[in-house]
Amino acid sequence: MPDLTEGVTRFRQNDFEANRRHFENLGRQQNPHTLFIGCSDSRVVPSLITQTMPGELFIVRNIANLVPMYRESGEFLATTSAIEYAVQALKVDNIIVCGHSNCGGCAALYETPENLASIPHTRHWLELAMPVKNKVLKAIGNSDPAAREWLTEQMNVAEQLCHLMTYPYIKERVKNGTMKLIGWHYIIPTGDIYQYQSETKQFELIGQQGS
């Protein structure tokens, strides 16, 4: 394992010093404009792919960037609490749900229960995306693994945007035009990000290079 304390030292000496004023201003407050819901995958780095500074994104990451349906519960609800805090307390203007290529969580939807026996909580968590599997199989069948992977990841993002609309305080703000819900599909080996278009229900590449 690399020595992470070396990274800490380098951060303190380089990036921190270069942005010292920014960090000092953030010392007692945050005012993020966007809630970013992404996969826990180590290759998805929200601040890098959006080129944002600390203080701009309030971030929730979980397996397969899932949004549980709104419900009231005495359980400990990490994702629901983070959404609630971002919208109700921090008053963010946007919510991005960001899926990605080669997502292990999306791929696991097609595994047998036996293959997931050692990760029962993960398996249960992924049930939030099960409707996506059924829609994909209905749309394109099961014969082309690459197409199935791509469509599952994109339809999963669209599905989670629908789940966000089950939160009464999000639905209200979207309806009155004070909040935007945005869906992304990030392609790790190319750096491309495709954005969901609600009118066409298709994803379109953001900022074509060279154009």
Ligand SMILES: [Zn+2]
């Ligand atoms: Zn993932």
